[in-house]
Amino acid sequence: MRRVFDILIGLFLFLLQITILHRMAVYGIIPDLLLIYVVSLGLIAGSQRGGFAGFVLGLIQDLYFGSLIGFSALFFMLIGACCGLFHQNFDRSRLMLPLGLTACFSMIYGLASSLFFLIIPGILSFSGCINQRVIPSVIYSCLFQVPVYVIMFLIYPLIKKAVRGLKDRLAGARER
Amino acid sequence: MRRKTVTYLWIGIGICLFLMLLSGLLARRFTWARNMVHTVLSPVTRIFSSASSWAEENIQDPTLSREELLKRIDELETEVGQLKEENRYLQSQARRSSELEALLDISGELEAYETTGANVIGLSPSNYYDLYLIDKGISDGIREYMPVICEGGLVGRVSRVYDSYAEVITLIGEGSSLYGQVNRPGGDLVVLRGMGASGQPKGIYQADTGLMEIRFAPSESTLSVGDEIVTSSLSQIYPPGLLIGSVVRTQYLAEEEMYVAYVKPSADLSQVDMVLIVTNGEDAAP
Known part of the structure; x- marks a missing residue:
């Protein structure tokens, strides 16, 4: 049930990214909301949920736009799972770790996607990729990381409570 | 990490690599899966797109100066009580109808061609306006x-089609290339290529719109800043005479002994909501 919520929230952010965020682009740059979400989810909910949501949402992004299906799914799944490694032992009220991880993974994902789709086909030079795509996107993603993480930090305990309540009610109904 | 999680991860990696192999090396497009995802998400995408257009019209620009804001407040105070939900709805309908009228005008100019209208329901998740999704398909x-046209001029062409939607590669997209002609008597024929994110010239680079480039030898052309470029009759895809854009800068590339002219599309690619698709371009082309 929690995984369904994870996917629904991720889908909402994905749709936000491909529609509304383009209207709010700063110098044409938009943040990668799915990556931000997968990082936050991995930290808050652990490797399994982070990896699963990353896989499903990445696959949806690939099916919606990508020419290489499975590429984003692979990266988002690994990012979600890696962030989950920090799930047990970190102070959730501190923002440095989510910010650091977002910057790091945004850089890695940006470089990998640029390498596959721009540098190897000879469309763009390495320095062009770094200056025009990767660095601006990393900065903007870090800026968006803060509100997304704070909102998730606040609503995830509520979701947990709601899911538990729903399960209890279903169990009660079955006993009756 | 627990052993169970690691097992799941390996299964996920295997599935992803298998899908990448199928779609990358064996060129499988997974049309059925794309159609399924699109069918489920498209109603929500439409709502989001409408909400985004509405917000753009109704939310104030935060960069307005104090005087402008005060003026705006004065204006709004005089309108309080008059502007109601019905008015907003009517205004949005009026905007839509004016856009449709503009498209109809273009459609009138393309009398020899059959055209159909479509709504833009999604934009590429990248930072560039290089790919649109439209709500018309096979x-x-x-x-x-x-060819795909909007109020301001040529937008691009349909690059992939699925059952109920299609992808449009815009003029600035990497891989986009077309014949053009300088819009003056005896205007030279040129080849325009979309630059996407690549090699954008410093000083005039606009990531939000992007540019196209024309490469030419000094003896071949006399392109200069301000020249308008229109589609050429040499093109087998685009109807001739459609406005593509205008030259914003020329530059000499000493290494290649070539000139390059940068062309900005006449259509504002960041503001396209509705487009017109020429459905019989090749049949009607002279």
């Missing part, structure tokens, strides 16, 4: 390579 008679 079932509406859309095919690959059909």
